[in-house]
Amino acid sequence: QEQLQQWGAGLLKPSGTLSLTCTFYGGSFSTYYWSWIRQPPGKGLEWIGEINHSGGTNYNPSLKSRVTISIDTSKNQFSLKLSSVTAADTAVYYCARISQGTFDYWGQGTLVTVSS
Amino acid sequence: QSVLTQPPSVSGAPGQRVTISCTGSSSNIGAGYPVHWYQQLPGTAPKLLIYANSNRPSGVPDRFSGSKSGTSASLAITGLQAEDEADYYCLSYDSSLSGWVFGGGTKLTVL
Numbered sequence: 001q002e003q004l005q006q007w008g009a010g011l012l013k014p015s016g017t018l019s020l021t022c023t024f025y026g027g028s029f030s031t032y033y034w035s036w037i038r039q040p041p042g043k044g045l046e047w048i049g050e051i052n053h054s055g056g057t058n059y060n061p062s063l064k065s066r067v068t069i070s071i072d073t074s075k076n077q078f079s080l081k082l083s084s085v086t087a088a089d090t091a092v093y094y095c096a097r098i099s100q101g102t103f104d105y106w107g108q109g110t111l112v113t114v115s116s
Numbered sequence: 117q118s119v120l121t122q123p124p125s126v127s128g129a130p131g132q133r134v135t136i137s138c139t140g141s142s143s144n145i146g147a148g149y150p151v152h153w154y155q156q157l158p159g160t161a162p163k164l165l166i167y168a169n170s171n172r173p174s175g176v177p178d179r180f181s182g183s184k185s186g187t188s189a190s191l192a193i194t195g196l197q198a199e200d201e202a203d204y205y206c207l208s209y210d211s212s213l214s215g216w217v218f219g220g221g222t223k224l225t226v227l
Contacts, residue, residue, distance in 0.1 A: 035216075044118060045154075045162065045205055047216040060215050094161055101168060102152040102207065106161040 002026040006095045006107035008080075012114045018082040022095030022107050029053070029076040033098040036069060036080045038091040039109075046091075050098060051078055085114045119144060120206050120219035127225040128196045136191045136222045138206030144217060146187035149209040153182055153191045156203045156221075165204070166191060193224070201226045 008020035022034070030053040039045050049059035051069045059067050063082070071078040082089060092111050096103035121139040128134040138151060145151055150169050154162035164173050166182035169189065181192045189208075193200055206219040 044221040045207075045218040047218065050216075058215060061213060101150055101209075102164060103154075103162075104164050104167070104173070106163075109161050 002097075002105055004095050004097065004105055004107040006093075006110055008093075008110055008112070010111055010113060012085055012112060013116055014086055014114055016085055016114075018085050018089065018093075018112055018114075019079070020093055020095070020110055020112075021077055021079045024076045024097065024105075030073055034069075034071065034078045035096045035098055035103060037094045037096055037103070037106075039094070040088075040091040048080065048082075048093075087114050090114050118220035119210055119213070119217040120208060122204075122206060122219035122222045124220070125223045125225065127227055128193075129227045130196055130198065132196045133192060133194045134196060134224065135193075136204050136206075136224070138189045138191070138208075138219050140187050140189075140208060140210075140217075142187065143212040144187075144208045144210040145184065145189060147211055149211075151182065151184050151189035152207040153180075154205045154207065155200075156205065158202075162205060196226055198226050200224060 006022040033050050033052045035050040036048040049069050051057045051071050066083045068081040090113050092109045094109050095107040097105040153166040155165045156162040169184040170182045179195050204222045210217045
């Protein structure tokens with residue numbers, strides 16, 4: 001069964017770097033694009049960026065200067081790094097697969113809290 | 117301020133029909149990009165409900181339907197059930213931003 005499992009540090013200090021990884025199980029990895037999305041507590045969803053199997057990326061302009069998404073096709077994994085975090089980056093972060101022009105499979109979500 | 121505009125909340129009694137609107141602009145919905153809808157139950161990841169304006173993934177009841185016209189789209193839920201109480205989000209692509217944009221979300225309350 002196709003599924004995404006994600007992990008990473010849940011508590012960061014301001015100015016630190018957020019780092020999350022997502023692994024895809026149960027299907028073809030190289031066929032698809034992969035994405036990260038976040039949701040601040042009690043708020044809506046925000047697209048962070050996406051990557052294809054060749055490593056080509058596209059980022060949300062509002063986060064572009066601080067975001068890096070990378071991919072390791074040998075492990076069916078892709079990762080997110082967000083630098084210089086502040087309290088405004090506190091959110092649940094989701095990884096997702098892009099298929100049929102939308103996000104069809106989502107990871108379970110990781111709450112990342114930025115606090116001193 | 118989201119690029120796609122949704123009403124913050126809607127409500128309906130069991131068995132009734134409700135609709136949730138998603139209004140965009142000429143750089144997203146109006147440019148022909150498809151609209152997708154998600155249901156998010158408390159504490160869970162969003163679940164794909166409708167893709168490409170009006171298509172239901174396998175397993176989604178036909179009580180849920182989507183439509184699109186001009187710069188707007190709508191999600192309709194008929195035969196409202198208590199389990200439908202959730203947050204609903206629309207999603208499209210925006211050519212000005214060169215990226216994906218979500219609506220602000222709509223909280224559905226089943227009275």
